[in-house]
Amino acid sequence: xxxxxxxxxxxxxxxxxxxxxxxxxxxxxxxxxxxxxxxxxxxxxxxxxxxxxxxxxxxxxxxxxxxxxxxxxxxxxxxxxxxxxxxxxxxxxxxxxxxxxxxxxxxxxxxxxxxxxxxxxxxxxxxxxxxxxxxxxxxxxxxxxxxxxxxxxxxxxxxxxxxxxxxxxxxxxxxxxxxxxxxxxxxxxxxxxxxxxxxxxxxxxxxxxxxxxxxxxxxxxxxxxxxxxxxxxxxxxxxxxxx
Numbered sequence: 001x002x003x004x005x006x007x008x009x010x011x012x013x014x015x016x017x018x019x020x021x022x023x024x025x026x027x028x029x030x031x032x033x034x035x036x037x038x039x040x041x042x043x044x045x046x047x048x049x050x051x052x053x054x055x056x057x058x059x060x061x062x063x064x065x066x067x068x069x070x071x072x073x074x075x076x077x078x079x080x081x082x083x084x085x086x087x088x089x090x091x092x093x094x095x096x097x098x099x100x101x102x103x104x105x106x107x108x109x110x111x112x113x114x115x116x117x118x119x120x121x122x123x124x125x126x127x128x129x130x131x132x133x134x135x136x137x138x139x140x141x142x143x144x145x146x147x148x149x150x151x152x153x154x155x156x157x158x159x160x161x162x163x164x165x166x167x168x169x170x171x172x173x174x175x176x177x178x179x180x181x182x183x184x185x186x187x188x189x190x191x192x193x194x195x196x197x198x199x200x201x202x203x204x205x206x207x208x209x210x211x212x213x214x215x216x217x218x219x220x221x222x223x224x225x226x227x228x229x230x231x232x233x234x235x236x237x238x239x240x241x242x243x
Contacts, residue, residue, distance in 0.1 A: 035242055037077040042106055043067060044142055046094060046135070047113040049087035050156060053226065055215035060223035063111065065230040066237060073238070082107075090117045091131035098138055109237055110143040112136065113153040115182045120158075125181065132186055136195060148243045151196045151236050153229070154183045156204035162218035165208065176205075196236050200229045 045051050045063035053061020059068070067081045084097055091114055112135060118128050136152065143149035158164045159175040168175060183201060190197035203225060207214045213225040221229070 034073060037074040037241060040078045040080065041070070041074075041108045041241070043070075043079060043081045043109045043111075044103065044107040044139075045081065045083045045085065045111050046098070046139060047085040047111075047153075048089040048094070048117055049085075049220060050113050050116065051083060051085035051111075052087055054087045054220045055217040056220070056223045056226065060226055062226040062229040062233065065226055066111075066234060069230060069234055070237065070241075074241075088117055089114070090121060090123060091115060091128055091135060093117075094135060095131060095138070098135075098142075103142060105142050105144055107142050107144065107149070109149055109151070109240060110139045111151045111153060111233070112139050113155065115186070116155045116158065116179070119155075119175070119178050119182055125185075128182060129185060133189060136189065136193070140195075146243075147193070147195055149240050151198060151233060151240065152186060152190050153233065154186065154197070154199040154201045155179050156221060157201055158204075158219060160205045160207035161214050161220075162211075164219075166218075196240070198233050198236055200232055203228050203232070 043063070043066070051061065051063060053064070058064070063081055063083060067079050070077075070079050082103065084094070084101060084103070086093070086097070089097070094114055114135060115128055115132065117123075118125075136150065139150045140147045157176050157179050159168070159172040159179075164172060164175060179201070183199070187197045187199070189195075203213070204221065207221075207225075213222055213228075214220070215222045
């Protein structure tokens with residue numbers, strides 16, 4: 001059966017529009033080129049249990065996962081990781097540890113995740129207001145004085161864990177509100193001082209609906225959660241390494 005002229009025009013126009021649509025989709029999603037890196041690249045991770053990777057394997061925390069991802073992306077470079085963090089540390093403890101260890105200011109990347117124990121231990125918020133900026137400044141010094149090499153990470157919300165739900169019975173809203181206060185202060189400070197801030201708190205708040213995001217202790221993030229944290233932090237580190 002022969003197609004009428006009008007049908008031919010419609011079919012031809014449809015093919016043309018589909019072709020244009022495919023071309024536009026391709027042009028809008030280019031693959032970002034990887035600029036090669038060489039030499040020794042040093043990464044310093046500052047924090048508490050969330051940086052240590054409490055209750056997960058030695059290579060499951062987000063700093064180790066970031067190191068592995070960077071090694072895969074930049075095979076011509078050599079990545080090393082130093083961690084200054086201990087479960088239970090407050091901002092005061094971290095400052096003391098940095099002062100005691102006195103690391104050399106030789107790091108190409110420094111991440112900072114701190115404050116949950118200030119909140120958990122009921123410390124005055126004024127302590128965080130004073131000590132968080134001090135820690136950021138120390139991080140900048142350790143990053144060879146380059147603030148573009150410092151990445152601050154938001155505090156996860158432990159209210160969305162079995163521990164937070166059961167052990168802290170009925171205090172979930174208060175915990176979340178206070179953690180929001182800490183994170184808002186940190187984010188605003190970073191914005192005002194041109195420091196990169198990465199929020200991962202929303203991921204932690206899926207812990208009750210997705211138990212796979214919580215470690216076996218019922219409190220800390222699981223390896224899967226740390227993978228999601230690392231995936232969100234990684235692009236910022238890649239940008240920093242190119243600066």
